[in-house]
Amino acid sequence: MVAATAGCSSTKSSGKGNGDVELVSSGKLKTCTHLPYEPFQFKKGQKVVGFDVDLVDLVAKELKVKQEIVDTPFEGIESGEDFNINKCDLAAAGMTITPERKKKFDFSDPYFDATQALITKKGKDFKKLSDLKGKKLGVQQATTGEAYAKKNAKGLEVVQFEDLGLLLTAVKNGQVAAGINDNGVLLDYIKKNEDTEVTAEFDTGEHYGIGVRKDNDALLKVINKAIKDAKSSGEYDKIYKKWFGKAPEESGQ
Template sequence: MKTSRSIIPTAAVAVLLLAGCSSTDTAAESEGGIALITEGTLTLCTNPPYEPFEFEKDGEVVGLDIDIVAEVAADLRLELATVSTPFEGIQSGAALSAGQCDIVASGITITDERALNLDFSDAYFDADQGLLVPAGSDLSSIESLKGKRISVMVATTGATMAQENGLTTTEYDDLGTQIQALQADQVDAVINDVASLLPYVDQGFEIASNFATGEVYGLGVKKGNTELLDSVNATLSRIRSDGTYSNIYAEWIGVTPSQG
């Protein structure tokens, strides 16, 4: 699946972006008239490590989000380039507004607040919040977390949920540093989207609780980029109907969507 799509290694992206920004002050356009920051390329902003959605492997950013955006790029007959950037700029629309990328995908929950600053695609993933703790911990509920040191990721719905429940939180820039803090006993528990916590279950941790929040993920484009948004939604519809989405989901989540 991943080998069928052209994904530019992370190390090459900076050169690509510099070339694109220095050559012209206006956005390039695809054959279909879609505004792009670099001609012939769909540039994606994402925030690894966030396995299984986006993380680096053998010098390339891979994952469920990457495979889905690769399908968008393929349908548009474009190359795909990934740019790793802080989640704050992704979820706020700042990365899109600054011309860093054409599309954002980083396990982004669709919210009314975020929709003020970027245009969301149709939903493509159902997500709940999860609680990751050391194996054998007695922490398993919001009540049990009162007075404990809770790690959250900056600008996420998990951070909002924890803070609204009066928990004592420390914010980290990405999931990787959240896990490092838990490993170093700097925090007692991690709150983040439950699917992103699954890879750490076999590393001395366990998911003690699943908080059903009814969240869904969407891909994001710059406000008003209707042509690209329509293409993204067309691809999402196509991969759901032809089985591609089920294959991508099963590869990265380990079950088919109906089982998830």
């Protein structure tokens, strides 16, 4: 599904106290993600910005390199294939840590709490999935939202979309009666799209992590240090407030 990036070679960056961290391209920390997933990662003009982008910039700073974003289908990230072909060093894509994914690649310590939520056009009285019986529910493929819908959505048609943007457009134009995805992105979306609303949240207890190739312990150590230091210094809260308009209730999120 995804093609190898030509010319990838393993290089080393030995930032102070970081040991030898292998990078796929010299002087760059390549981050696989799938756009758009606002406010975690999305294009603003020609630049990719967002919460995850700012967090990974701290990792790049530790390594004394620059972050480079690689926009790629989420299936390649979620399957671990992007790591296998050296397409990127890490994946930061608002990605939930799951046992199935941990079999394919390793995760950093959790850096964000999430849960699934239901988005509809304003005025629709859909408070739970059973309210959608006989209707269409949109999901983003290869996500935990899709997995939740398949397990819990009885008597309705689940419609799969390649990315979040297509899913949200389908909700707005009535192609589907509702959509399910992570609460962070949906709550951000309705702020700018007042004809939509989040009508329900489902307590799935999810945690986001940054993905790395299996046994890439040196890079994982740097990522975990960057997350821990950001939380201790208040930098995490600053980045959180920048993208969500308020500080997290607990800095140890």
